[in-house]
Amino acid sequence: MKKEDVPQDQGNLSRTDLKELVYATDENGKYTTALSSGWEPKSIALSNSIEEISERIAIAKAQVVNNEISPISYYMEFCRMDIGVLSSYVGMWQWRVKRHFKPKVFAGLSDKILKKYSDAFNITVEELKNFKVN
Known part of the structure; x- marks a missing residue:
């Protein structure tokens, strides 16, 4: 996924100042890191497992x-x-x-x-x- 496409959905992390470190590609196609405040499918899976x-x-x-x-x-x-x-x-x-x-x-x-x-x-x-x- 491209760095500008890293999900910033409202999830479990968005309720805090925490961000998740993820890998993405930059404008040159090289792997780099980016911060994400959440991703809805991951938040749903996490909530289900906690339940x-x-x-x-x-x-x-x-x-x-x-x-x-x-x-x-x-x-x-x-x-x-x-x-x-x-x-x-x-x-x-x-x-x-x-x-x-x-x-x-x-x-x-x-x-x-x-x-x-x-x-x-x-x-x-x-x-x-x-x-x-x-």
Whole structure:
């Protein structure tokens, strides 16, 4: 895209002083950088993904309250992680992390293991053990 054609739509970035750096071609056809305040399709996609993440967090919260899953699953969603990312942070196999989603298994975890999770979520072990509904 040419530098003069870089989108300046009213999007998520336009509500702030932030601009996104994008590549474009100048009048000589050489690649250069330009600032964009937003692009409508990208803003729509970003809004949709944020809504989906919010829904997944709400579902996980309700499941923890109903004792269907452990707080580990909620905090994983809240911190925008997936099984692969979380397992790498805590240094455990994915199957083991999934097992810790079970409330009965979670209840028997040692403080040493819970500390790994709490560090990954940037919370205390007590916050992880005593999930509070806000």
